[in-house]
Amino acid sequence: MPKLSVDDLKRIKEQYESTFNLRQGGYRAKVTVHMGTCGIAAGARAVMNSLVEELAKTTARDVIVTAAGCGGICSKEPMATVEILGAAPVKYVHLDAEKIKRIFREHIEQGNIVEEYALVVGKETSY
Amino acid sequence: MRDLSLHILDIAENSITAGAKKIVIRIAEDEEKDVYSISVEDDGPGMDDKMRSKVEDPFFTTNGKKKFGLGLPLLKQAALECDGQFNVRSGTGEGTTIFASFKRSHIDRKPLGDIGSTMLALICGHPQTRYILFYEKDGFRYGFDTDALTESLEGMPVNIPEVLMSIRNSINESVGGRDRSKPAAGVPDCANRQKEMKRNRRKSVE
Numbered sequence: 001m002p003k004l005s006v007d008d009l010k011r012i013k014e015q016y017e018s019t020f021n022l023r024q025g026g027y028r029a030k031v032t033v034h035m036g037t038c039g040i041a042a043g044a045r046a047v048m049n050s051l052v053e054e055l056a057k058t059t060a061r062d063v064i065v066t067a068a069g070c071g072g073i074c075s076k077e078p079m080a081t082v083e084i085l086g087a088a089p090v091k092y093v094h095l096d097a098e099k100i101k102r103i104f105r106e107h108i109e110q111g112n113i114v115e116e117y118a119l120v121v122g123k124e125t126s127y
Numbered sequence: 128m129r130d131l132s133l134h135i136l137d138i139a140e141n142s143i144t145a146g147a148k149k150i151v152i153r154i155a156e157d158e159e160k161d162v163y164s165i166s167v168e169d170d171g172p173g174m175d176d177k178m179r180s181k182v183e184d185p186f187f188t189t190n191g192k193k194k195f196g197l198g199l200p201l202l203k204q205a206a207l208e209c210d211g212q213f214n215v216r217s218g219t220g221e222g223t224t225i226f227a228s229f230k231r232s233h234i235d236r237k238p239l240g241d242i243g244s245t246m247l248a249l250i251c252g253h254p255q256t257r258y259i260l261f262y263e264k265d266g267f268r269y270g271f272d273t274d275a276l277t278e279s280l281e282g283m284p285v286n287i288p289e290v291l292m293s294i295r296n297s298i299n300e301s302v303g304g305r306d307r308s309k310p311a312a313g314v315p316d317c318a319n320r321q322k323e324m325k326r327n328r329r330k331s332v333e
Binding site for chain 2: 006008009012013015016033035036037038040041044045046048049052053055056061065066067068069070072074
């Protein structure tokens with residue numbers, strides 16, 4: 001069994017309950033990290049880990065991180081799609097652990113799209 | 128893929144895409160027999176014989192958007208390059224098990240890598256799936272089960288950042304510390320040899 005100690009869990013639980021009210025309104029932002037074979041080989045796992053670490057540093061509890069398959073543009077992996085409630089989704093390409101932190105701070109927290117890393121705004125499908 | 132934990136992430140993502148609700152990951156290292164093996168077992172819909180025979184083909188995919196599927200072929204290649212074995216066991220309604228083994232001391236055998244990050248990415252991306260991880264090395268056994276964890280979380284979701292990070296750290300502490308596999312004795316030290324060759328070349332130019 002995992003070596004997660006009871007104290008650890010208690011501490012996490014207390015923190016969680018103190019921020020629980022912020023979650024009641026559902027999720028405000030959703031980040032989808034593309035985890036196909038291409039994404040994983042290009043470093044999507046590090047991107048996701050970095051994002052979770054960044055999330056843990058803040059009290060923002062209205063952000064959901066999820067995974068999806070190949071986005072169809074393998075040469076531009078690792079990619080992530082950021083959807084803020086009420087705004088068009090933004091697809092970011094060629095990410096790494098540092099870039100996703102900047103996207104988290106500027107786009108998810110403040111609402112300013114990081115144009116440097118963005119590929120497209122709005123829904124687009126590649127076939 | 129740089130290490131085996133990335134392959135595991137990739138194969139487990141396949142299981143999830145197929146609709147699996149439970150994924151069992153087994154990692155076993157046997158120094159005496161010189162075997163390193165990994166397997167990913169799921170309870171998904173499984174594959175019929177026709178599909179099963181095609182999945183090892185890099186130009187076969189179930190994704191209509193692209194014309195190739197490299198996940199399994201890459202793992203197969205990695206295993207066969209290391210004098211290992213690769214097989215896919217599956218049947219309609221029976222789930223799927225992907226097995227890959229490697230000669231442990233083979234110089235091309237990839238290290239396990241950051242298995243904790245792999246589990247974090249899986250649980251974070253698809254928290255509704257149950258994950259079980261077994262690691263075995265020469266008598267040492269380690270097991271992790273998200274269902275057992277859910278009980279002790281007392282209603283707290285498993286995919287909140289603090290929980291995910293402590294899962295990652297505790298797995299890496301238990302497993303990562305034991306996977307200090309180095310190339311076998313007698314294998315030349317490639318990095319130093321390259322440096323030496325460069326030095327010699329420079330000398331001969333002078």
